[in-house]
Amino acid sequence: MTRASLSRRPRQTDIARFAGVSVSTVSRVLANEPGISTNVRDQVIRIASELGYNVRPVPSPQPQNQRSVALIPVDQATGGLGVFYEGILSGLRGAAARSGGTLLPRLVRSASLKVSELKQTLSETEAAGVFLVGIDPPDDLCDWLSDSGLPTVWVNGNDPSLQFDCVSPANFYGARLATQHLIAAGHRRILHFTMSHRHTIRERVRGFEAATAKAGVATRIVQLPATAPRTSTAACEAMEAILLEDEGFTAAFCMNDMMAVGIMEAVTNHHLSIPQDFAVMGFDDLPCASMTTPRLTTMQVDREAIGQEAYYLMQRRIADPGADPRKVELAVRLVEGATVQALSKTSADGELPA
Incomplete structure (x- = not known):
């Protein structure tokens, strides 16, 4: 790798690509900001020099007992x-x-x-x-x-x-992607379980609403009490009540994985199969997500x-x-579990299998 590798002036994006790091990391190294390991710092400086990037000599940052x-x-x-x-x-x-x-x-x-x-x-x-x-x-x-x-x-x-x-x-975008995943599987009646009024959680609600509004999907937002001692138990009880109403919902996107565990319990208690009869989507990818049967589909943070x-x-x-x-x-990323699959046409039209 030499300066001849490029036919133009090198940019920080070039350094990042050859060094295998983010542009943000390159920017921090070149600005001599703290918080970068010595190995990464040396690698970025070396590649920048090889590419002909004008690297200003700066003293090595000294650790501070901050x-x-x-x-x-x-x-x-x-x-x-x-x-x-x-x-x-x-x-x-x-x-x-x-x-x-x-x-x-x-x-x-x-x-x-x-x-x-x-x-x-x-x-x-x-x-x-x-x-x-x-x-x-x-x-x-x-x-x-x-x-x-x-x-x-x-x-x-x-x-x-x-x-x-x-x-x-990325709460808004993660929630929108999670909901789009359910919509792409054919779900047209989707629940969203949430609890907190924190700004971050409201972003997840906004992401859900943005995805469903664009697709013209029927929804219900289920707000669990913030005082509930066990999130999964509260979610299970709320879901059981909804299933008794028999309004044809076929999927649920949950604010977090613990709620999703409670939803899965309620669905199983009503002798429905996951994901054939009902799909469940979580968020956070907590350890409990890998312990459910089937494995929870979720968003990794x-x-x-x-x-x-x-x-x-x-x-x-x-x-x-x-x-x-x-x-x-x-960014958050989708973790493909086994709690979401494509619906049959009958289910997609809004009929919840018995």
Whole structure:
């Protein structure tokens, strides 16, 4: 690989292609941003030089003992979504370790999180920044964070005002793709099970509505109570009631895999076959998705990548406090299980097999 490999001036996209990394990674290396491993950094610099890209000499970044605190909702971390947040926390910890930083996780009750509580946590930890993991902070806390200038990143969060850096999976597009998958299989009466009023979950509802509206599909959105102690149980009970109504729904797209497990239980209890009689689609690709029979079709979220990206955003924010906020969405991908298959014409016309 030499400069002669290209017939024009090299671009960062060329470097990324030959190095086998993302354009974002190339940009970070060339800007000498922290958070990139030595091997990747050296490889990008070497290939850029071979291609004739003008690489400015910069000193190697020195690890900094950057202390940051990650606030995690106690109900999520200890409940059914615990494994989801464990993956994000693993990504945050890994990125911190590679950068010579220190990550301090703290469980909080997000519904009652107050400015005074956050101030006390910052005082105790001497943290230079805060990650709000799965937390939509109240307005007074947002105002204080904005006024204080404390580096803040919303993780698995979506700031509708874009005052703060935030990173999340592509919830709208993932939900739209999941619903389109059901529609492509012939389903024309589709349920959507949801629960939370978080901004991220509302994006999944929007994705479902966008896909079904375009296809002219009959739908019902089933809002489960946020206070339900077990998501799968609440979903099962709601689905059993719907099946008793016998309105001809043939598929369900669920906000997450735990709901999908409950839906599958209800369908089986009513002596219907999955996916022949009823299709089920999940989201997140949690470990439970691979334990169902048949294997749940779902959307995979790279939880560790969310944590890693959040840490890079924090490093950027600390290095450049005046930078414009960034909203990063990471792609999700369809995991082909065995809970969705093409419907027969009779079922597609709206008749639910007995």
